[in-house]
Amino acid sequence: MTEALGGVPYTPRKVRPLGLLQIDDWRVKLHGLSATPSGDLDDAAHEGARKAAVEALPRPGIGGGRYGVGFVIAHRSTNAYSYVVGWWAYGCLLSTAAYSARFSEPAEIARCPARQAGCVWELAVIDHERRAWTRTMLGTKADGDVEGYLGAVLSGRV
Numbered sequence: 001m002t003e004a005l006g007g008v009p010y011t012p013r014k015v016r017p018l019g020l021l022q023i024d025d026w027r028v029k030l031h032g033l034s035a036t037p038s039g040d041l042d043d044a045a046h047e048g049a050r051k052a053a054v055e056a057l058p059r060p061g062i063g064g065g066r067y068g069v070g071f072v073i074a075h076r077s078t079n080a081y082s083y084v085v086g087w088w089a090y091g092c093l094l095s096t097a098a099y100s101a102r103f104s105e106p107a108e109i110a111r112c113p114a115r116q117a118g119c120v121w122e123l124a125v126i127d128h129e130r131r132a133w134t135r136t137m138l139g140t141k142a143d144g145d146v147e148g149y150l151g152a153v154l155s156g157r158v
Contacts, residue, residue: 008078013121014039017153018046018074023053025068026061026087027150031125033075033158041076047107048099049074052083055109056097065090067137069146073118073125081106084118086126088133096126124158 016039018030030049032041049072061068070087083099098112118126132152137144 010120012157014156015121015125015158016155020150021050021053021072023050023057024059024061026053026057027069028053028057028085028087029071029129029150029153031071031073031154033073033121033125035076035078035121041074042081042103042106044106045074045076045081048081048101048109049083051107051109052097052099053085055099055111056085057087061087065093067144067146069149071125071129073122075119075122076103077119077121079103082112082119082122083109084122084126086129088137092133092138094126094130094133121158125154128152128154128158 013033013035015031015033018032021028021030034041053072066089073084075082081101084096086094086096088094096117098116098118099109100112101109132149136148136152
């Protein structure tokens with residue numbers, strides 16, 4: 001039997017849509033995720049999410065197999081902020097980049113190791129994004145439904 005080190009007990013966390021970020025030719029859904037009962041994020045967390053997206057998203061957003069759409073998760077966890085940036089390419093491929101920041105400086109981001117995908121709560125949001133992408137972009141319309149994808153938001157507890 002393997003014992004988890006430093007495990008955090010699972011309790012659902014509040015997730016809600018925080019609008020779209022426009023970064024060059026990218027349109028990116030912003031998800032707020034929080035371990036706090038109120039589910040609120042510091043205002044500076046929005047800036048941290050934007051900085052992460054600006055750094056992570058390849059240019060140009062449209063072309064080279066990319067659609068110019070994706071998502072950012074701004075997560076106020078129990079010990080820090082984390083930001084996961086995801087973008088879609090070549091029909092079915094999701095690329096991600098992860099960042100973190102201290103509570104005292106939520107906009108001062110640092111890139112996480114490339115092998116990190118996200119925590120269990122962030123993976124629930126990523127699963128929502130996968131389902132939204134499959135439903136709106138891999139359906140019967142030849143070019144997909146980008147507006148439908150951008151309108152598919154997640155609100156509640158994960």
